Amino acid sequence: MHDALIIGGGPAGLQAALTLGRMHRTAVLVDSGRYRNSTVEHAHNFLTHDGRAPEEIRRLAREDIAAYDTVELREATVAEVREEGEGFVAETDAGPIRAKTLVLATGLVDDLPDVPGLAEAWGREVAACPFCHGHELAGRTIALLGDGPHVPMQTAMLAPIGSEIVHLGLDEVTKVERTEDGVLLHRADGEPVAAAGVFTHPAFRQAAPFPEQLGLAMLPSGCVRIDALGQTSHPRVFAGGDLAHVEQLPMPMASLLLAAAAGQAAAASLVRFLAGEAVASGGPVGPR
Template identity: 50%
Template sequence: MAIPDSFQYDAVVIGGGPAGLQAALTLGRVHRRTLLLDAGSYRNDPAHHMHNFLAHDGTPPAELRAAARTDLARYDTVTVRDTAAASVGRDGDGFRVVVGDQEVTSRGLVLATGLRDTLPAVPGLGGLFGDVVAHCPFCHGHELAGTRVAVLGDPGHVGGLMGPVAASVEGVDPERVVRLERAADGLRVLFDDGTVEEYGGMFVATALSQAAPFAEQLGLAMLPSGCVSVDAMGRTSVAGVHAAGDMAHVPELPMPMASVLTAAASGLVAGAAMAAYLL
């Protein structure tokens, strides 16, 4: 069935990170009228380089996004706007997206707005996050090879993963930390008893929350992780709304597999599934 002319777009993709860019590319390659909205903020903004991505290991995230934009420019049915969506809602058989003082309509939505990381309340932590402080050993562990590595709290799973990489892995009680400071070869931890320890880097667990309100506005089913519940094809609980990237995962996973590569892969799946929905 053809898409009704009353809708301006076949699909609106909200989010210009790897998941949204790939979803838009996938839709563009089958000539679907697609609008990509990019608010210009990304979960990996604190990171200078991305890792564990085949052929892009060590590439600055901005370079990958720029290359993806160049790819999208080759597809006439894809429009990219550097602006944020303000709200989303139903519009008959489709959806309405408020963008500034305008509204656009589409048959379907792909949400790729990501997550927000809330750090533990430790002085100095924020300025080091994404550099010598990280949350993923797969993304940032190798760079700490051969150094003393701290884990804020119980080392647990992270400690096990870093065991073969680091010279040593030590748990640090956050209640004893006065502040963190940058050191020449990593970071310095100042404790409440006056002692100071230096480490090559530190891993922390962050609290996750949706970076945008659209899942709530659409009434999407959520998971205990705070992420949107999707099936294997990226379909949410609302027909015509798909989700990709860190903001969503299947119920079988305890949390999203937070990496640039998996985000892009989920964007491809969500984009392809959206193309099928539009049939």
């Protein structure tokens, strides 16, 4: 039985694997190859990786992890996770995996508004985070698509970046068309609006069923409730990345850097949990 099973191969899961490797804990990371930012061509606002492709960041992370022989990476899909004895069993398409503890880093799925062409531009000309995608639109027209209390704040945040901030309601736009210079937002009543880029806030949901399968406490946002160190309502389950956040936040802060930091915190908390078990049981706590 492994010390830990990590489900999810994004920045949170990869950082958790690296942290566990450095503490000589046996761990298996299962990566399905599906990522929330799969359409993003360049990641930003990540120190030393600004402008690097997300797949390149993952490749470099895997190279780092390969130096630690207690950690194994598997390309597989987990269908189910269940408790068994003093640990968990994950049923995967490559066979079962058993571990004492679990790190969930499976992320979220964005449900985009049903506007023709929006999905094709998502992660490219259309994005959600101005911190990640705003600077590249400097000095040009930026459009905000959708309504809600976030619009005035986001308009003010983007004002120093764009030459003009245009707000369009979802009902106004009939089609999003990618162009060489950005996008054309076609309207049912009026001329199309040309913009260098668009920001919108889609709904999101859990990318995997494991929080529900394990009966974890959830927050109104639809995310897993964790404490400041990434522990869920189950003492042996830890979580990091977009799928979870502390209850003081209204929603997760979607950022590669913050996801990696959350993965590190979750793994460190997991190591402390296992060490506490060893101390409590009177087992070996010194060098092996």
